[in-house]
Amino acid sequence: MTDGQISLRAAATDARTEPGLVRWIITGLAVLFLTVFVVLPLVLVFAEAFSRGVGAYFSALIEPEGLAAIRLTLLVAAISVALNLVFGLVAAWAITKFDFPGKSFLITLIDLPFSVSPVISGLLFVLLFGMQGFFGPWLQNHGIQILFAVPGIVLATVFVTFPFVARALIPLMQEQGTLEEEAAISLGASGLQTFFRITLPNIKWGVLYGVLLCNARAMGEFGAVSVVSGHIRGETNTMPLLVEILYNEYQFVAAFAIASLLAMLALVTLVVKTILERHLDEGQPVSDD
């Protein structure tokens, strides 16, 4: 009787996990694959950047071209993040605080830029503002430069980062409902007061989360910006574009030095993202979706 039970137990345990050798092979494959395809490229960025020593690394960064690229990248990211932050808050308010037909279709439209290839994102603005584009001749006559200038780079960046903030906020605000805001309004608070005193404190981690991801993509965007920038040295080269130019000119230390800044941005983004996700999970103990 007991014998039978024990052997049944043993069989059940066997069927609940894999044999030692299989476990070893699966773990080994996973580790090897991630090491070759992800860890090694990342390590290589820093190894190449410092291959001629710390001095060469820093002198590459403070080249006028490097500084100009860093400045432009920061400027473009600041404008794009600010615009998408305001849009994300406004859109999330309209979508989550009210009922209206076509809501999920509207969310699909907001998500659209994520499924457009970066190069095509850039192409869209060339077709609008290029010389053969819809508004090109008019802009030319009025002396307004959009393409191959900062406005074009900003537009392309805003397009590719469009969904980030809205996407971070919509599920969060949907879950929080409207009860607190309705209470505030019924007690006599104005709309803006309600938003800043009730809504914003409730969604602050979500806002930071959206801004973080939006900023990372804005600073790192390559394809879309490459199409609209015109690659004017010292003027319309963002950091990723300068990385391309330096690499193609075989200035590997300089290329990887700029690249290492972008890689550090990516690593910091991932760490902060993990911290924010912890805060977001704490805010909602029930996350059944």
Next chain:
Amino acid sequence: MGTRVSGERGRRNTLPGFGLTMGLTLTWLSIIVLIPLAGLFIKTFELSWDQFFGIVTSRRTLNALKISFGLAFAAAAVNLVMGVVIVWALVRYRFPGRRIFDAVVDIPFALPTAVAGIALTSLFAQKGWLGAPLAELGIKVAFTPLGIFVAMIFIGIPFVVRTVQPVLIDLDTEIEEAAASLGANRWHVISRVILPSLIPAILTGFALAFARAIGEYGSVIFIAGNLPNVSEIAPLLIVIRLSEFRYADATAIAVVMLVAAFLIIFAVNRIQSWAQNRIPVH
């Protein structure tokens, strides 16, 4: 009191700002997304059907599309298999460095594509850390279609892992134990019980990785070699046509890629609603 509460619930729109926020949302959405996308399709309609067909079926375009779609499909297939292997190791086993490898999965999402591009190229170049030993085996990766394949695998890794991982974590181990206690061996439990419930997530991850790889530019062009008809991807051909001021050609290729991307997104939505109907919601 009770009637008042239900009365409050009845009129939902007690909050202010609907007109303003909806108006701003639609305006900004139109300016940034809808009008530019509409512009692309209007530009395409300026072409006659024969012109459009001629561009898309020209040898160089057709080859670029074949390379992009074919290699993206193959890379997504590798991501499918390896993604499941990685998820399995991360969720079911404990090994040193597990948390770090879990975090590492997100790097292809976070690393700017140009950085990934030059890093992969130097890594797999003939004198690179991996390129040199591979060259001794007679395998050339950088500046060949194989390089495109490698770059596409890199950018696709997070998609399968991050869609399958939460499903495997949530999977009830009681079902496995029940199957095991009924006499199923481990292989049967995996193939008949676990894998079927992962399939919607696996397919979703595959489709997302596929879509991303088709449109990928930055991480691919450095390692690709960019030889027309051999290692030239469709997004690069768009850039080349633009630099030659052949806008019609660029637009036609873009439309083909965009329609494919939308079809894939549509397929993903279908998979998701199918999965929701199939698995009873708790």
